[in-house]
Amino acid sequence: MAIESSKGLLKERGVRLTRQRQILLELIDKTGEHLDAERLFQMAKEKDPKLNRVTVYRTLKMLKAGGLVDELDLMHYGGDQHYYETRLKQEHAHVICLRCGKVEEFFGEPLQRLRKQIESHFGFQVLLARTEVGGYCAHCQTLRAREVEELRLLTVAAGKPAAARAPSKRTRRS
């Protein structure tokens, strides 16, 4: 179980395994991935109502600095918050549908190849790598085409030029 190795690593470094940290580690490890600080906080609060949001931030920061979690933005699909996932998996890219928000993961040799080329090309020591791709998933491509067409009809009917308007996208706190 991945969580044990995390605990081990932290202990080695003289980091105290407090109740709060155990809760957070467990959540990050068990809950698949792509949690942001706020959601992690909400989940942690259920296990310990006293646990403070600040502790979540501090813990995430420590885990990130220690290389135990990776920080993602997922193309800022949901806003400006960051998402976190354990670092134990193989390197992968995140593929985000900009319409439905679904996140896919892509493993594949171009990623390793990219890393190696950067290392040899610049003599660079790669510690973190992050690839995020945004677009439309297979399902949403159809729906999107329909939406665009409807919009076109509307604006043409109103005698407007083809100026499209992007819908407001601020969905932060539900």
Added chain:
Amino acid sequence: MAIESSKGLLKERGVRLTRQRQILLELIDKTGEHLDAERLFQMAKEKDPKLNRVTVYRTLKMLKAGGLVDELDLMHYGGDQHYYETRLKQEHAHVICLRCGKVEEFFGEPLQRLRKQIESHFGFQVLLARTEVGGYCAHCQTLRAREVEELRLLTVAAGKPAAARAPSKRTRRS
């Protein structure tokens, strides 16, 4: 000149080319890249002291939505702000040294290969792609090794366990 094609694209869409937008477009286009909103604002203010920070944000948002600029984070090296660059160049990865902050750009076939694989593997329509790599540049690797060694000596001398402490890194507004 790239800026002319940007203007053309905007005009086609019925976007008004205000004085402010012309200033901002010109700055983004001429000033190489990796400007954040605040720096862009400071530069724009020199050309038009009345120009407001909000206009910068609104313009960047529009350009991003219209696919004319790409948004980067550069691994949050300098904080949580976003950076922008024109989208006319070939796709490339950003390689950020976490010690000195230097940003290199990497062009190379793994990137195109990655994009194609994602498109065919998921039937995904890729609109944006972003690869950011963090680590130490050739120059900083040496210096970093020295720093780590010095830290080790210090903590050993003080009879401490090997718990390293990450230095505070909040350099936002200078």
Added chain:
DNA sequence: GTTAGTGCAAACCTTTTGCAGCTCT
């Protein structure tokens, strides 16, 4: 003359900090 775009002030969300008190080891 319209309607899109601007400036201003004020809000907003996310994240960080200072400090007193608690708790792991």
Added chain:
DNA sequence: AGAGCTGCAAAAGGTTTGCACTAAC
């Protein structure tokens, strides 16, 4: 016992919004 952590309140940074006014077409 004592450094390391936590919680609380308050701040900070970056970005967005509401609204009246201005300017591009």
